[in-house]
Amino acid sequence: MSSMDIFGYRCKKCGHIHYPNRTLCHKCRHDQFEPTALPKTGRLLTFTHLSALPGDFEVPELALGIVELSGGVRITGQLDIPKPKLGMAVVGEVQVVRRDEYNQYHGMVFKAK
Numbered sequence: 001m002s003s004m005d006i007f008g009y010r011c012k013k014c015g016h017i018h019y020p021n022r023t024l025c026h027k028c029r030h031d032q033f034e035p036t037a038l039p040k041t042g043r044l045l046t047f048t049h050l051s052a053l054p055g056d057f058e059v060p061e062l063a064l065g066i067v068e069l070s071g072g073v074r075i076t077g078q079l080d081i082p083k084p085k086l087g088m089a090v091v092g093e094v095q096v097v098r099r100d101e102y103n104q105y106h107g108m109v110f111k112a113k
């Protein structure tokens with residue numbers, strides 16, 4: 001299976017992790033960051049089901065959730081969970097979620113932990 005990571009940006013001063021990138025730290029206004037692999041476990045904050053997706057998605061319909069990862073970073077990802085519940089523990093895996101002529105796009109796909 002895949003061992004890819006999605007990278008966040010850790011403030012070199014206070015350690016707060018930002019995703020996506022920012023120019024100034026949200027907490028301390030420092031401007032130096034280092035890339036850090038985002039944690040893969042977290043808890044489901046909210047979710048929604050989508051259908052009638054554009055043709056470049058890998059699947060015909062999907063559930064999208066917002067997950068708060070360990071450490072507090074929030075990320076949107078696909079859910080591979082038949083009956084998602086708010087607050088449930090989830091674990092993510094980085095996969096290709098969309099592709100077009102030129103690029104493929106990676107994202108996290110979450111399963112129940």
Ligand SMILES: [Zn+2]
Pocket residue numbers: 011012013014015016025026027028029030
């Ligand atoms: Zn900071």
